[in-house]
Amino acid sequence: MSAPTTTRPSKRPTPRPNPGGLGTGARMLLSSRYASVLVTLLLLVATFAVGSVRYRGFLSGQVVLNLFIDNAFLIVLAVGMTFVILTGGIDLSVGSVVALSTMIAASLLQSGWSPPAVILTVLVVGTTLGFLVGLVIFYFDVQPFIATLAAMFLARGLCYVISTSSISIVDPFFVDMANARIPLAPGLRISPSVVVALAVVAIAFAVLHYTRTGRTVYAIGNGGQSAMLMGLPVKRTKILVYAISGLCSAIAGVLFTFYTLSGYSLTAVGMELDAIAAVVIGGTLLTGGSGFVLGSVLGVLVLGVIQTIISFEGTLSSWWTRIVIGSLLLVFILLQRALTPRRR
Amino acid sequence: MDSAVPIVEMTGISISFPGVKALDGVDFRMFPGEVHSLMGENGAGKSTLIKALTGVYPIDAGSILLAGQPLLVTGPADSQRAGISTVYQEVNLLTNLSVAENILLGREPRRFGGIHWKEMRERAAAILHRLHLDIDPGSLLGSHSLAVQQLVAIARALDVNAKVLILDEPTSSLDVDEVAELFRVITALKREGVAILFVSHFLDQVYEIADRLTVLRNGSLVGEYRTKEILRIELVHKMIGKDIAVLTDLDTKTRNAVAETTTTIPYLAAVGLGRKGSIDPLDFAIAEGEVVGLAGLLGSGRTELARILSGIDKPDTGELKIEGRTQRLRTARMALKRRIAYSSEDRKREGIIEDLTVRDNIVLALQADRGWFRRIPRRRQDELAASYISALGIRPANPEALVRNLSGGNQQKVLLARWLAIAPRLLILDEPTRGIDVGAKAEIQRLVSNLAEEGMSVVYISAELEEVLRLSHRIVVMRDRKKVADLENDDVTVGQVMTLIASGADE
Numbered sequence: 001m002s003a004p005t006t007t008r009p010s011k012r013p014t015p016r017p018n019p020g021g022l023g024t025g026a027r028m029l030l031s032s033r034y035a036s037v038l039v040t041l042l043l044l045v046a047t048f049a050v051g052s053v054r055y056r057g058f059l060s061g062q063v064v065l066n067l068f069i070d071n072a073f074l075i076v077l078a079v080g081m082t083f084v085i086l087t088g089g090i091d092l093s094v095g096s097v098v099a100l101s102t103m104i105a106a107s108l109l110q111s112g113w114s115p116p117a118v119i120l121t122v123l124v125v126g127t128t129l130g131f132l133v134g135l136v137i138f139y140f141d142v143q144p145f146i147a148t149l150a151a152m153f154l155a156r157g158l159c160y161v162i163s164t165s166s167i168s169i170v171d172p173f174f175v176d177m178a179n180a181r182i183p184l185a186p187g188l189r190i191s192p193s194v195v196v197a198l199a200v201v202a203i204a205f206a207v208l209h210y211t212r213t214g215r216t217v218y219a220i221g222n223g224g225q226s227a228m229l230m231g232l233p234v235k236r237t238k239i240l241v242y243a244i245s246g247l248c249s250a251i252a253g254v255l256f257t258f259y260t261l262s263g264y265s266l267t268a269v270g271m272e273l274d275a276i277a278a279v280v281i282g283g284t285l286l287t288g289g290s291g292f293v294l295g296s297v298l299g300v301l302v303l304g305v306i307q308t309i310i311s312f313e314g315t316l317s318s319w320w321t322r323i324v325i326g327s328l329l330l331v332f333i334l335l336q337r338a339l340t341p342r343r344r
Numbered sequence: 345m346d347s348a349v350p351i352v353e354m355t356g357i358s359i360s361f362p363g364v365k366a367l368d369g370v371d372f373r374m375f376p377g378e379v380h381s382l383m384g385e386n387g388a389g390k391s392t393l394i395k396a397l398t399g400v401y402p403i404d405a406g407s408i409l410l411a412g413q414p415l416l417v418t419g420p421a422d423s424q425r426a427g428i429s430t431v432y433q434e435v436n437l438l439t440n441l442s443v444a445e446n447i448l449l450g451r452e453p454r455r456f457g458g459i460h461w462k463e464m465r466e467r468a469a470a471i472l473h474r475l476h477l478d479i480d481p482g483s484l485l486g487s488h489s490l491a492v493q494q495l496v497a498i499a500r501a502l503d504v505n506a507k508v509l510i511l512d513e514p515t516s517s518l519d520v521d522e523v524a525e526l527f528r529v530i531t532a533l534k535r536e537g538v539a540i541l542f543v544s545h546f547l548d549q550v551y552e553i554a555d556r557l558t559v560l561r562n563g564s565l566v567g568e569y570r571t572k573e574i575l576r577i578e579l580v581h582k583m584i585g586k587d588i589a590v591l592t593d594l595d596t597k598t599r600n601a602v603a604e605t606t607t608t609i610p611y612l613a614a615v616g617l618g619r620k621g622s623i624d625p626l627d628f629a630i631a632e633g634e635v636v637g638l639a640g641l642l643g644s645g646r647t648e649l650a651r652i653l654s655g656i657d658k659p660d661t662g663e664l665k666i667e668g669r670t671q672r673l674r675t676a677r678m679a680l681k682r683r684i685a686y687s688s689e690d691r692k693r694e695g696i697i698e699d700l701t702v703r704d705n706i707v708l709a710l711q712a713d714r715g716w717f718r719r720i721p722r723r724r725q726d727e728l729a730a731s732y733i734s735a736l737g738i739r740p741a742n743p744e745a746l747v748r749n750l751s752g753g754n755q756q757k758v759l760l761a762r763w764l765a766i767a768p769r770l771l772i773l774d775e776p777t778r779g780i781d782v783g784a785k786a787e788i789q790r791l792v793s794n795l796a797e798e799g800m801s802v803v804y805i806s807a808e809l810e811e812v813l814r815l816s817h818r819i820v821v822m823r824d825r826k827k828v829a830d831l832e833n834d835d836v837t838v839g840q841v842m843t844l845i846a847s848g849a850d851e
Contacts (some may be wrong), residue, residue: 033484038653047821210458217437229400230500231421231450289440 036283037295039335042326043281046299047305055312061188067164067304073098073255074303077275078296079204080248083241085279086208088288089144091242095250095271096155097126099264101253103159106167106263107175115173123250129155130246134239145295148242152272159265164303166264169257175257191259193251200251204293213237221288240312277325278303302328349412351376351539352428352508357396357406361749364740366392369406370556370565374508375540379530381554381571382543383583385781387559390543391751394510398423398430411507421450427507431497431514439486439493444468447487447500450573471499476525491518498526509533510541519641519807527553543782547576559619560581582784610667611801612770614653614682617662622648625661626827628820630770630801635792638818639841645825646805647689649774653803654686655679655851680713685768687759689775689805691752698748702738703729705747705758709798710765732761735789753780760788764795771795772803777811789815789816808839820843 052059068075077094084091101122108118129151137147169175181189208214216237219227228234257263282299284291306324310316351363359367359648367389371421382390392554393399397408399417410426417423420430437446444465445452453463468481477495485493489656494514501509511530515523530540544550550557553573559566559582566582610629618625621733623645630636638646651657655673664671666682673679676686688694696705707725714720720728729743736757740750747755756776763771777785792815796802806812812819813836821829821844829844 206458212449212452212459215441215445215452215459218441219449222440224436225438226438229420229430229432230438230446231419231424231438233421289438298590 006309016085029237030032032292034292036335037292037298040281040283040295040298040302040332044302044305047302047309050311051305051312054309058308058312061185063308065184065188065190067301067308068182068194068197071190071300071304071309072197073192073252073259074271074274074278075297075300076252076255077196077271078250078278079200079293080245080252081275081279082204082282082284082291082293082296083208083217083248083274084144084245085284085286086217086288086291087238087241088223089137089238089241090148090276090286091130091133091245092148092272093129093151094245094252094271094275095268096152096159096250097129098248098251098253098256098268098271099159099266100129100155100259101250101295102257102263102267103167103265105254106169107162109169109171109174110167115171121256122254123247126248126250127243131239131243131278133246134242138235144242147315149343158267162265163263164265168261168262168315174258174261177262191258192260195250196255200248201292201297208293213240217241218289221285221290223288256324259332271291271331274303274325278328281328283332346646350374352397353409353410354393354397355407358404359392359396359401359409360404362702364745364749366563367396368563370560370563371568372565373568374541375556376507376539377534377553379534379540379542379553380556381550381559382560383557383579384566385583385753385783388583388751388781389563390560391512392563393560394430394541394543395510396430396512418485424450426509426683429501429508430512431494431501431508432511432512437485437493437497437500439484441485442482442483443472443479443488443496444481446496447471447481467649468499471502472496474502475499475529475829494518495522495526496754496816498529506538508539510543512543513545514542514543515546523549535805545785546631547579547782555672562584581625583782592738607675610655611667613665615665616664617649617659617664618650619648619652619657619659619661622657622825623652623822624826628653628827629679630803632801633796633799634818635796635802635804636817637812637819638803638822639809639812640845641807641817644822644845645827646822647774648825649822650686650774650803650805653679654684654772655768656686677712679815680709680766683767683769684772685709685763685766685770686772687763687776691755691759696747696755698746700747701744702733702747702750705745706732706743706761706765709762711779713766728765732764736761736791737784753784756780757784760791768800770801772805774805775807776804777806777808785811809841813838813841 057063077098078288081094104122104125105118108121109115113121133147136142137144173280177192180192182195183189183191205210207219212232216227216232216234219230219232220234220238256268260267278299279287279291279296280299281302282295282297284295303325307318307321307326310318310320310324350373352372354370354372357367357370357372358365359567364838370389370393372382372393374608382393384390392401396403399419399422410428415423415426417426423430438449441449444467447468448464452469453460455463462829464483472479472481473641475498477492479492485496487493488496493722496638498511498514509659514526514803518526527549530542534540542550542554554571554745556568557574557579559579559585569579588645592654609631613627613629615627617623617628626649628649638649640646648657655676655678658674664673671682672683680688697708700708703725706729707720710728711720726743732738733741733743738750738754738757738761747758750758760773760776776788780788792802792804798816804812804815813833816833819831819833819836819841820829821826821841823845831841
């Protein structure tokens, strides 16, 4: 009595717009599922347009690419955070894990480890930390907020155990990665970190939309017992999202060392909040179950454009970034409310 | 049908929860190609037995054999793999995912190690087609009605090569046509040799579809019978274990009450009350001590009217008068201040709070009414809880039990107690007996008629027309968001109301 798999049903299964694909514009506009991501895209374009009108030289390809170069690590962080938030959780430890990763990398390089071994160690430490946090959250039924808060303090504390002062990196591979630029077209270049970040985004997209694990992430975010009763691997997935977030934090940490060429205990303070802000601005619901990883990328770019505008303005202090982000977040949460009349 | 070997054989099953012995040495068996109905009151242990079979609850004692082999399952995924599929009473699906995913997730078609979306949609469409459900498999489940979601849940169970299909109250949110549709599917599956466990409180449906019955009471086995060989009255007697007179008594009592109705000035009167996209403008009135039944199909506007009357939704047009004075009920709180209480049909989400105790749930509305700074003294809370537990027969009779651990019918009684505690003038009950067994149903009906005698106005909404007719003094029939009739309940028959509900539906 299993369903026929070969015979095509007479009824048309109307093709659903590919998740996140931008081809079928009209349908997507109408479908509220993509509405919040589209709003983010419009916002990004609008902010960019404001910059272009106000400042000469703003409207250039390299300014756009610099958004990616300057925010590659944040993109990776936001990807990991998206997994966690989609399940209805939160990960406050990512900023500290970035700092810890820079410290581990810098100190190991200082003691003469080879760059591949260093990077591998950083990734293993980050993933393990996230995995442990996931275990605690699942088995002791601890609020993700509290468990990751504990991990945040733990990771930050470990930084100081390694060293209280900044360690600079002189390893040739890391220096190369920091300075290397890949030319795309005349006058347009990206850094290797951008390639890594985009690869992470692509993998995350594939996992979320084309694997059972990914769909289980969404299923868990729907809340209640349904996912478990449907026989989906809830336990494994719940733990896995924190491991993924840990891995992403470690990758972000490595990219951050490429960017700053140093390890420092006090770095990346509050970066977890930037990641959360990017995810929310990208249209993912904090309650879980709804959102897209591409939205989070757009969210990061919105934050990046605001920062760029403020640096173009020149006279404004960087605190204004915070004020604008704060207002934007508020606007976005209100927009999400308006766009998703979910319950009756 | 006379297959000698049972596919499922459960022997001596016992399960305990803190403070409750849910199952006590119960035997249960199922045969291939047979529909077996599990009967019993709320709290009899039906849901628990099902969850034991599907591995949700570990059993304390006893054994389960599936096709002669010991069944060792640790969860629904396991039992599904072993060939046992379940559709639970509450729709346990994912509203934030597509219909296709809800049907196939967990066994989705793959390609290159990833989900093959195209084939997934096609397979889902084929299954939906088998159920004559014409919806887009790519649409979000949450965008469909509860009835459609229920059928999707069944579609999900259908796809697995199921040897045993468990349907726990599958019809409670379906209309007549949908039930007929479901029965057609069940009969077809029966012929394919699937053993079907069908749990329903609708006796008509049980007698229509079931071959065999097992009756449980208070967590113990009463007996197993062939449907053909047991009379309804015997069955009811076995289920509730008390005198049938209670049931028949009710009928005469309310009939008398109907005759005595005095039509004074209405307690509440609405003129031209309407809300865009919800109900068309209509007039509505209810007198003190009157029971007005709202009849109509799902989505006919009965719940929508109730929500407007109780201040939850704001009307766009019209005027509402309470005891002759114009009132504007802008919030549920304002309605509560006027002593109008609304008990929602969605017990789980808009009714009880699962993680609070029975006592907490009962005093909730009263406490909210007093304001949070005037706490109801603990002794008063205990008195209230105790009095309602005994008055409504809430089981287990433990005010400190978590409502989560109560059966559906007992949860409903707790909810009712909550509203009764604020002594409402107008009580709006939306499907108060859905998913509730005969005994509890009769108790709730009797309660409603007693309350009306004491002067309370009651708006009674139910999909069961017999129930509406039996209880109501007056019947308001809704169709397509319009009021189509307002009848004095003299000699109204189910047929008449049915015609009113149905007529014009095809236009």
